[in-house]
Amino acid sequence: MIRKIVFTLLMVLSATSVNAQRFQQPLTRQDTLRGSITPEREWWDLTFYHLNIKTSPADSSINGYVLISYDVISPHDLMQIDLQPPLEINRITQEGKELEFKHDGNAWFVHMDKEQMAGESNELIVYYGGKPKASRRPPWDDGLTWVYDDNGNSFYATSCQGGGASIWWPCKDHMYDEPDSMRFSITTPGDLMDVSNGRYKGVTKNPDGTKTWHWYVYNPINNYGVNINVGDYVHFGEVYEGELGKLDCDYYVLNYNLEKAKEHFKQVPMMLEAFEYWFGPYPFYEDGYKLVEAPYLGMEHQSSVTYGNGYMNGYRGRDVSGTGWGEKFDFIIVHESGHEWFANNITYRDIADMWIHESFIAYSEGLFVEYWYGKEAGFEYLRGVRSNIGNDRPIIGTYNVNRSGSGDMYQKGATMLHMIRQLVNDDDKWRDILRGLNKTFWHQTVTTEQIEGYMEEHTDFDLKPIFNQFLRDTRIPVLEYRFNENGLMYRWGNAVRGFNMPVKVYLDGKETWLDFTDRGWSFLESLEPCELVVDKDFYVAVLNIMGE
Numbered sequence: 001m002i003r004k005i006v007f008t009l010l011m012v013l014s015a016t017s018v019n020a021q022r023f024q025q026p027l028t029r030q031d032t033l034r035g036s037i038t039p040e041r042e043w044w045d046l047t048f049y050h051l052n053i054k055t056s057p058a059d060s061s062i063n064g065y066v067l068i069s070y071d072v073i074s075p076h077d078l079m080q081i082d083l084q085p086p087l088e089i090n091r092i093t094q095e096g097k098e099l100e101f102k103h104d105g106n107a108w109f110v111h112m113d114k115e116q117m118a119g120e121s122n123e124l125i126v127y128y129g130g131k132p133k134a135s136r137r138p139p140w141d142d143g144l145t146w147v148y149d150d151n152g153n154s155f156y157a158t159s160c161q162g163g164g165a166s167i168w169w170p171c172k173d174h175m176y177d178e179p180d181s182m183r184f185s186i187t188t189p190g191d192l193m194d195v196s197n198g199r200y201k202g203v204t205k206n207p208d209g210t211k212t213w214h215w216y217v218y219n220p221i222n223n224y225g226v227n228i229n230v231g232d233y234v235h236f237g238e239v240y241e242g243e244l245g246k247l248d249c250d251y252y253v254l255n256y257n258l259e260k261a262k263e264h265f266k267q268v269p270m271m272l273e274a275f276e277y278w279f280g281p282y283p284f285y286e287d288g289y290k291l292v293e294a295p296y297l298g299m300e301h302q303s304s305v306t307y308g309n310g311y312m313n314g315y316r317g318r319d320v321s322g323t324g325w326g327e328k329f330d331f332i333i334v335h336e337s338g339h340e341w342f343a344n345n346i347t348y349r350d351i352a353d354m355w356i357h358e359s360f361i362a363y364s365e366g367l368f369v370e371y372w373y374g375k376e377a378g379f380e381y382l383r384g385v386r387s388n389i390g391n392d393r394p395i396i397g398t399y400n401v402n403r404s405g406s407g408d409m410y411q412k413g414a415t416m417l418h419m420i421r422q423l424v425n426d427d428d429k430w431r432d433i434l435r436g437l438n439k440t441f442w443h444q445t446v447t448t449e450q451i452e453g454y455m456e457e458h459t460d461f462d463l464k465p466i467f468n469q470f471l472r473d474t475r476i477p478v479l480e481y482r483f484n485e486n487g488l489m490y491r492w493g494n495a496v497r498g499f500n501m502p503v504k505v506y507l508d509g510k511e512t513w514l515d516f517t518d519r520g521w522s523f524l525e526s527l528e529p530c531e532l533v534v535d536k537d538f539y540v541a542v543l544n545i546m547g548e
C-alpha cells in the first residue's frame with residue numbers, strides 16, 4: 001500500500017499557453033490548399049525560378065514577374081500557383097501565349113493551354129504586383145519590413161517562414177518541392193543595394209536611375225529561405241578554409257556599422273569551425289556564406305543569413321540559458337547560421353515537422369559552446385535552456401495544413417537530443433550520427449520518420465518510444481521507484497505506451513544505468529535502500545513511492 005508520495009520534479013514547469021488560441025482555429029479549405037500536395041501541385045516538378053521584380057519603398061510596392069521552370073511528371077491541365085493578397089497576378093504566359101487563371105483565396109489555378117507531356121520541361125511566366133503585406137513583428141509575422149536606417153535611407157527586407165514565400169512572390173508554396181537553382185533580378189532605388197541568396201552576379205544601371213541587382217543560387221533552395229534585403233550596404237569579406245576547401249564569406253552591413261561588424265563577425269569562422277566539426281561540410285560552398293544586416297532580429301535565409309541582433313552577444317543581449325555560457329556568443333549568428341545544416345540542407349517537407357530545423361539547431365547552440373568551452377559548458381548550457389520549456393502542446397504539428405507544433409520544438413527538442421546522446425554515450429558515434437544525417441539527407445526535404453529511422457538505425461536504441469514521448473506527447477516521464485526487501489523496483493509512469501528509455505542514475509553516488517522491461521516493474525535485486533538521484537542530463541521527474 002502506498003502511504004507517502006515524495007514528488008520531485010527536476011524541472012520547474014511553466015504553465016505558459018503560448019499562442020494557444022491561434023492553434024485552436026478551425027482548419028479550412030485554404031489550409032489544405034496551402035499545406036498539402038494537391039493534384040494541381042503533384043504533376044509538376046519544380047526545377048528553376050527567375051524572380052525579377054522592381055521594389056519601390058516610396059509606395060511599399062513590388063511589381064514584376066517570376067519565371068517558373070518545371071518538368072512534367074504526369075499530364076494535367078491545371079496548375080496551382082500560390083500568391084497571397086493583397087498581391088495579385090496580372091498575367092500568365094506560356095510560350096508567349098496568355099493563359100487563363102482563376103483564384104481560390106491564396107491558390108491560383110492556371111489552365112494549361114498546351115498539352116503537358118510527361119517527361120518534358122516547360123516554363124511559364126507569372127506577372128504580378130501590388131503592395132505586399134507588411135510584417136508587424138518580423139521575423140515571426142511574415143511579409144515585408146519597410147523602415148529607415150539611422151541616416152534616413154530606406155531599409156527593407158522580406159521574411160516569411162510559416163506564412164510562406166507566396167506572401168511576396170508567386171510560387172509553389174509547399175516545402176516538398178525545391179527548385180534546383182534560382183536567379184534573382186531585383187530592382188531598387190539607385191542609392192540602395194539588394195542582397196539576395198547565392199552569388200552576386202553584377203548590377204545593371206537603368207535609364208530611370210534605378211539599379212537591378214543580379215544574384216544566382218546554384219543549389220536547391222527552400223521557399224522561405226528566398227529573400228531580398230535592400231539597404232545602404234557596405235561589404236567586406238573573407239575566405240574560410242573549410243572541409244570542402246575555400247568558402248567565401250561575405251558580409252553586408254549598413255555603412256555606419258562597418259567597424260562594429262568587422263569586430264563582431266569574427267564569430268562567423270568560429271561558428272563554421274564548430275558546425276563543420278559537428279555536422280560536416282557547410283552545405284552550400286558553391287553559393288558561399290553571407291551574413292546580411294536586416295531590419296529585424298534574424299532568419300536562416302539560405303546562403304544569406306540575415307542579422308539584426310545589434311552586434312551584441314546573447315539573444316538581444318540576453319543569455320537564453322541563464323548559465324552565463326549564452327553570453328559568450330551572438331545567438332543569432334550561431335543559431336541562424338546553424339540552420340544552413342538543419343533547415344536549408346535538411347529541410348522539412350511539411351511544417352508540422354519543423355522540429356527537424358529547430359530542435360537540432362537549439363541543440364547546436366550547446367554544441368557550439370561545447371566546441372569552444374568544453375563538454376561540461378555545453379551540457380550546462382543545454383540544461384539551462386530547459387527553463388523555457390512549456391509542455392503546452394506536442395512538438396509535431398498537424399500535417400497537410402501548414403501548421404507547426406509547439407514552440408517546445410526548440411528547447412524541449414534540444415533536450416531530447418541531448419538525452420539521446422547520453423544513451424549513445426559515445427562522442428565519436430554521436431558526432432558520426434549528426435554528420436551522417438547531413439550527408440544522407442544532403443539537399444533533401446525529409447519527414448520526421450526519415451530522421452527517426454536514421455537515428456534509430458545508427459544508435460541501436462529503440463528510440464521510437466522516446467520520439468513518441470517527447471515529440472508527440474506533452475508529459476514528462478516519471479521514474480517511479482521503491483525499495484523493498486529484494487532490492488529496487490522501478491518503472492516509468494506518466495509516459496507513452498512502451499516507454500522504455502534507459503536512464504542513468506546514481507545509487508548512493510554510484511553511477512548505474514537502469515534498463516526497463518517493456519511493461520510493469522523492473523528490478524535491481526540484492527540492493528539495500530539507498531539514495532537514488534537521476535543524472536541531471538535527463539529531463540524526467542522522479543517519484544519515490546515509499547512503502548511501509
Ligand SMILES: [Zn+2]
Nearest residue numbers: 335339358361
Ligand atoms: Zn531557428
